[in-house]
Amino acid sequence: MADENGFHIAMFPWFATGHMTPFLHLSNKLAEKGHRISFLLPNKAKHQLEHLNLHPSLITFYTLTVPHVEGLPPGTETASDVPIFLTSLLATAMDNMRDRVRDLLQKLKPSIVFYDMAHWIPELASEIGFKTVNYNVVSAASIAIALVPSRKPVEDRTITGAELMEPPPGYPSSTVLLRRHEAQGLSFIFLEFGKDIAFYDRITIAMKRSHAISIRTCRELEGSLCDYIAREYHKPVFLTGPVLPESEKEDLQEKWANWLKGFEPGTVVFCAFGSQVVLEKQQFQELVLGFELTGLPFLIALKPPFGTTSVEEALPEGFEGRIRGRGIVYGGWVQQPAILSHPSVGCFVNHCGFGSMWESLMSDCQIVLVPHLADQILNTRLLAEELKVAVEVERDNKSTWFSRESLCRAIKSAMDRDSEVGGLIRENHAKWKEVLASPTFMGGCIEKFIQDLQEL
Numbered sequence: 401m402a403d404e405n406g407f408h409i410a411m412f413p414w415f416a417t418g419h420m421t422p423f424l425h426l427s428n429k430l431a432e433k434g435h436r437i438s439f440l441l442p443n444k445a446k447h448q449l450e451h452l453n454l455h456p457s458l459i460t461f462y463t464l465t466v467p468h469v470e471g472l473p474p475g476t477e478t479a480s481d482v483p484i485f486l487t488s489l490l491a492t493a494m495d496n497m498r499d500r501v502r503d504l505l506q507k508l509k510p511s512i513v514f515y516d517m518a519h520w521i522p523e524l525a526s527e528i529g530f531k532t533v534n535y536n537v538v539s540a541a542s543i544a545i546a547l548v549p550s551r552k553p554v555e556d557r558t559i560t561g562a563e564l565m566e567p568p569p570g571y572p573s574s575t576v577l578l579r580r581h582e583a584q585g586l587s588f589i590f591l592e593f594g595k596d597i598a599f600y601d602r603i604t605i606a607m608k609r610s611h612a613i614s615i616r617t618c619r620e621l622e623g624s625l626c627d628y629i630a631r632e633y634h635k636p637v638f639l640t641g642p643v644l645p646e647s648e649k650e651d652l653q654e655k656w657a658n659w660l661k662g663f664e665p666g667t668v669v670f671c672a673f674g675s676q677v678v679l680e681k682q683q684f685q686e687l688v689l690g691f692e693l694t695g696l697p698f699l700i701a702l703k704p705p706f707g708t709t710s711v712e713e714a715l716p717e718g719f720e721g722r723i724r725g726r727g728i729v730y731g732g733w734v735q736q737p738a739i740l741s742h743p744s745v746g747c748f749v750n751h752c753g754f755g756s757m758w759e760s761l762m763s764d765c766q767i768v769l770v771p772h773l774a775d776q777i778l779n780t781r782l783l784a785e786e787l788k789v790a791v792e793v794e795r796d797n798k799s800t801w802f803s804r805e806s807l808c809r810a811i812k813s814a815m816d817r818d819s820e821v822g823g824l825i826r827e828n829h830a831k832w833k834e835v836l837a838s839p840t841f842m843g844g845c846i847e848k849f850i851q852d853l854q855e856l
């Protein structure tokens with residue numbers, strides 16, 4: 401499959417930043433070893449990702465026009481352009497691109513195609529002649545608990561919240577679990593995601609029909625969960641490891657570098673919730689008031705809440721005046737990895753999207769978690785309950801949000817020097833970082849992954 405120039409791999413990730421970015425990080429690692437990559441992505445996304453392409457001579461972007469689907473705002477190309485309840489229509493748009501993708505792959509003739517949500521890629525494989533790797537950029541836990549054949553509901557019966565709370569038979573973890581009031585959040589997997597196909601069917605078909613399943617994780621963190629997935633699907637599960645850029649971090653923009661350097665090392669609390677989360681105005685206000693209560697310096701980068709056009713407009717009365725000089729609430733995109741490695745930043749409050757999870761583990765920051773979607777809740781359990789490297793913000797009983805006091809408590813318990821919890825997570829996090837950031841760890845994962853591909 402690989403000629404003397406290595407593999408020619410086509411990448412076709414789901415149109416979401418949290419998916420395209422890790423596919424590109426993996427492309428960089430493969431290109432570093434001489435493999436050639438054709439990366440298929442929506443027009444607009446090319447401009448957002450271009451600066452992350454570290455090997456332009458080996459990684460070529462092929463842009464695609466995302467067709468309009470009724471119900472989607474005109475110009476929608478990625479999941480960041482729409483609220484979460486409209487992403488199903490974006491999946492329809494992606495499925496409508498099948499012929500265009502087929503023509504392009506026919507022309508490019510890759511030896512392997514990596515994909516995730518496009519469950520129809522394997523149908524093109526035999527026609528065109530390539531191998532398929534279903535690459536998952538969510539945790540093995542999220543797949544194992546929800547998206548395995550043993551989870552299939554009995555025909556014509558709705559699955560209840562209580563049933564969703566029970567993991568599928570043989571699920572190997574007793575800590576990475578959903579609580580009763582969270583399990584209902586998983587019911588979306590049985591709803592339509594794209595025309596006439598449920599999310600569960602889309603992902604399980606994508607996995608069943610691939611030559612190999614692959615996950616952005618490592619045995620050290622999720623070994624037993626990966627073995628469980630391999631047993632469920634009767635096929636190999638190849639692991640890529642965390643796949644993060646190592647040394648080539650961009651310089652932090654001057655405005656942030658200048659502001660951060662005004663604070664003592666390890667004192668600033670940074671908060672970001674990824675590319676998809678949009679809060680209700682009330683949730684947003686409770687969150688910023690929680691930061692105010694801590695008395696610590698903070699930098700919050702969040703999208704404006706629903707119904708507003710800017711974060712400034714959504715701030716509580718008098719807030720800006722009270723926090724001037726020690727806090728910033730910014731409504732745009734910031735360079736998260738560069739901020740996390742700034743010496744003044746000591747704590748990272750995040751939603752535990754899988755990308756942010758890896759970035760937080762690789763940082764020296766104390767980790768405080770506020771998950772939103774079900775996969776983020778499972779990632780949170782992995783860090784807070786299993787590895788004990790993070791604090792999860794407590795929610796009011798059965799409530800979907802938290803009070804300013806509980807957020808403040810969580811941040812203080814992570815940051816106060818004399819806090820027992822703070823000491824424990826600092827110590828455990830340092831041990832995990834030593835493993836994951838050791839000079840040979842990520843490189844070793846990729847070497848093994850390439851060997852696995854060669855045996856496909």
Ligand SMILES: O=c1ccn([C@@H]2O[C@H](COP(=O)(O)OP(=O)(O)O[C@H]3OC[C@@H](O)[C@H](O)[C@H]3O)[C@@H](O)[C@H]2O)c(=O)[nH]1
Pocket residue numbers: 416417418419421537538539672673674675676677701732733734735736737752753754755756757759773775776
């Ligand atoms: O301001 C920002 C916010 C985020 N980011 C980057 O954007 C990426 C966000 O990825 P995450 O996986 O954490 O979160 P997203 O919510 O965007 O991802 C999505 O796909 C992965 C799933 O686990 C998440 O549940 C899903 O929401 C990170 O690499 C982060 O560094 C920025 O660079 N700047």
Ligand SMILES: [O-]c1cc(O)cc2[o+]c(-c3ccc(O)cc3)c(O[C@@H]3O[C@H](CO)[C@@H](O)[C@H](O)[C@H]3O)cc12
Pocket residue numbers: 416418479484487516517535536537538541542543545546547586588603773774775776778
């Ligand atoms: O919320 C989720 C809970 C869970 O147990 C599993 C998943 O899996 C995936 C997934 C995505 C891609 C794959 O190849 C496999 C699994 C999830 O993906 C997210 O789904 C959102 C749709 O509601 C989508 O908007 C987002 O971009 C995806 O990252 C979520 C869960």
